[in-house]
Amino acid sequence: MASATSTSQISGVFAWEALDSRGRPTVGCEVTLRSGARGEVVVPSGASTGTYEVHERRDGGEPYGGFGVRQAVRAVVDVLAPAVHGLDAHEQETVDAALVDADGTANLSRLGGNAVLAVSLATLLAAADDAGLPLYRYLDDSGLPPLLPLPMVNIVSGGAHAGRLLDIQDVLAVPVGATETAQAIEWVWRVRTATGELLEQQGEQASLVADEGGLAAHLPTNAAALDLVTRAIERAGLRPGTDVALAVDLAASQFALPNGRYRLAIEDREVSRDEWLDEVTRWCHEFPVVSLEDVLSEDDWAGWVELTRRLPHVQLLGDDLFATHLSRLDEGIGRGAGNAILVKPNQTGTVSRAQRVVQRALESGYACVVSARSGDTEDSYLADLAIGWRAGQIKVGSLTRSERTAKWNRLLRIAAELGDRATFASRQALGGRRP
Ligand SMILES: C=C(OP(=O)(O)O)C(=O)O
Ligand SMILES: [Mg+2]
Secondary structure (H helix, E strand, O other): OOOOOOOOEEEEEEEEEEEOOOOOEEEEEEEEEOOOOEEEEEOOEOOOOOOOOOOOOOOOOOOHHHOOOHHHHHHHHHHHHHHHOOOEOOOHHHHHHHHHHHHOOOOOOOOOHHHHHHHHHHHHHHHHHHHOOOHHHHHOOOOOOOEEOEEEEEEEEOHHHOOOOOOOOEEEEEOOOOOOHHHHHHHHHHHHHHHHHHHHHOOOOOOOEOOOOOEOOOOOOOHHHHHHHHHHHHHOOOOEOOOEEEEEEOOHHHOEOOOOOEEEHHHOEEEOHHHHHHHHHHHHHHOOEEEEEOOOOOOOHHHHHHHHHHOOOOEEEEOOOOOOOHHHHHHHHHHOOOOEEEEOHHHHOOHHHHHHHHHHHHHOOOEEEEEOOOEOOOOOHHHHHHHHOOOEEEEOOOOOOHHHHHHHHHHHHHHHHHHHHOEEOHHHHOOOOOO
């Protein structure tokens, strides 16, 4: 515990309105300590946002057609800065509790989850700077070799990220057979290139990319996207399922109907939950799928339990379902819903809350995927969070667009620097009971 005159006390908090990768305003924040150490972040923002996420505060009205975050920025300067002034940056839990108390609501709707997270994250970065350590090292006190996460990389995009060209949101490549980060990224890049070539053969543009840099194409069915990427793995000279497998983020809350059915707009049909589960189960037989995210609506606990019973060998990842909330994760663990959680710090509002979720998941045998948002920024700390929390997996979109490559490049650099002193997570990190 640091003393009242510690040089790691927070001495300054500065905030500004910045931009995310969709060109929408977001909150930037710098925290400075008495020692001169500093941390700076620009927080991300989702598009397929779950109902149970903390509140992202936007101005409403002008400027930017209501998308501005000037009130959130003011909240940082006027309310959150005084609330954390003088607190020790190494006591993240205390800082985060002060931020949450200053807001005073369960979902951070008074000051804004975007305001709260900006201060929380900038404090963490300042603390690591103060310790003179790279963030991933600052976070990991396990004494074990650093654990480099298995990447999950967006190849084809749909849903809210690609003008709904597909109903499902992403088809991703997971280099399950890779033994190191550089090889994992190289294999995915080869798959990405091959997918573009196949699309061009079909008369599609391979230069049109979606919010996360995935390829955006007109395909006749949702399953055609899985077929395309499977063929691309082969075209890249790799073995589907052995070298590179598929993950799918269905983001089903985006096309779930209030009556419990699912509307597949590009296929012009509607299915019941059971028909949808049958269909997704067939995908797992036809294609090398190792991970399925948000297969069902965020409110369908019973459906998730049934899904988990049917496909226990597949990673069943809850994003909107859990919304990085400990209470929702606990409910899922209790019911046996899913076997993995997507962790997005801005769904929950503070570093400590997100870290607790990771710990609970890993202790409970759930796999963890640390994830960026579809509207992200040039910050690279997410790679450090994935390593430092020993999460085992990371998902930050495609291998293109600088807000994505910032994270991959950070990961590649850390991997290169550590060499044999780190462990690569490999396919063991995936959730699901494999035979
Ligand atoms: C990253 C995702 O998208 P968004 O940030 O739009 O929620 C996701 O759904 O996993
Ligand atoms: Mg998702």
